[in-house]
Amino acid sequence: MPCTWRNWRRWIRPLVVFLYLVALVVSLPLCVWELQKLEVGIHTKAWFIAGIFLLMTVPISFWGILQHLVHYTQPELQKPIIRILWMVPIYSLDSWIALKYPTIAIYVDTCRECYEAYVIYSFMGFLSNYLTNRYPNLVLILEAKDQQKHLPPFCCCPAWAMGEVLLFRCKLGVLQYTVVRPFTTIIALICELLGVYDEGNFSFKNAWTYLVIFNNVSQLFAMYCLVLFYKVLREELNPIQPVGKFLCVKMVVFVSF
Template sequence: DPHLIAWFSAGAFVLLGFPISMCGIFMHLTNYYQPNVQCYVVRILWMVPIYSIESWLCLRFHTAAIYIETLRDVYESYVLYSFLQFLIAVLGGEEALVLMLKDKSPTRGVHMWGMNWFIKPWLMGQPWTSPFFVKCKLGVLQYVLLKVVSSIIVMFLEIYGLYKEGDFTPRGGYLYICIITNLSQCWALYCLAFFYYATKNELGPIRPVGKFLSVKAVVFFTWWQSLGISILFQMGMIPHYAAVDDGREWTAEAVAKGLQDYLICIEMFVAAIVHTFVFPHTDY
């Protein structure tokens, strides 16, 4: 049975990645010397066990996958928020960060080429705050909030048969959710990159590039991967699976969802290994 083969092989990657992540979490908790920073690291590291187990469950119980995926998407937004808070904590907290940004050159608030045509430079500091910091933070938080709300909306649309995942026609909610999420995600990614550009010298001691890439790869790449699989489904390149499992046939849509979950199980094993290098407890 191809379904069981996929489920067991995905489970093997979960069993390999889970202890690696749990070991990293355990090492941080037993070497909890900077709790104000490490608490966010632990929350980020939990991403791998939660993602992998939920994806594995989605692969097995594919008829209930949409509800399990909702929980995964909510934690995804929480990880992004935790990563922003991690950077703020590394920089000494919000008050210290605002004071530091006030001393930055105003050119740090000038947007990249193209964006500067329609967005004015963000002020690095004012008497009581930093507009630059506030806008970067709101840029990330808007995606966090949108992801939670959209996940709940998707769940209800699916219940009433109105979501139509993989269908890019205006008949279902998938097209609209996809467009809104993409725009929100791109803006959040830009705000994170802009924040890093302004604080890269201060973040240098924690080797931030690997941390940025590891979090962005999981949060953003998995979304684009699901979009790519949906496009393949829409083009008819993903076949249905004729065998019956639990009394229900695996449609092409279910196969597309299963492929995404299977790939995430593999990718989380890779992410677990990467996290041991980019979020080591020895940094603290």
């Protein structure tokens, strides 16, 4: 059978393997030449080691994405999974570029941080799609459950009504971070251009401190809503083991940071 766009599932994986090998043949000599040209210090060694990990992680992620595309049997679940898998190459490339050129780190980090918010949105979409497909009467199932009280530190707050109210507020609590994060990232970029950002300096005279506090509050509330959502629907979500998947997502964030 000839290689055409219609039967792309047949030849796409060999093509990706070939392109990866070509990239290795081209990039490794360039890296060695860069090491010889520059004085080999700690920064250069770190950049070279990061490049090795980049060449390892990107093809693994691409292969996982390709496997989903080739075996595209559950689009409503595989779409958010593919979006989440794109997080690894984006974060890897961002970290490598920022390590090589620290002066432009704030600009490439803007794209990375916006994608982090998009990943959390996709993860919530993955859980919602799974529950909707498997339990069409999910609201009725929630209404039949015992009343769920708030977790610490919101124990004193009135409990959300079981059913559609709790489902909506948990989703809204998670998705608010997907709006807050890109918004604060754009503000950070503007502050950097104006010279008032001062990243890493805990002082109330710069913008970075306020943005870090605002981002952390938003993220912690999103995590709280996600944990509450899981606690209420633990039995229904157990087949897809969402805790391990979400921990993997957060590990990508922390390790690359």
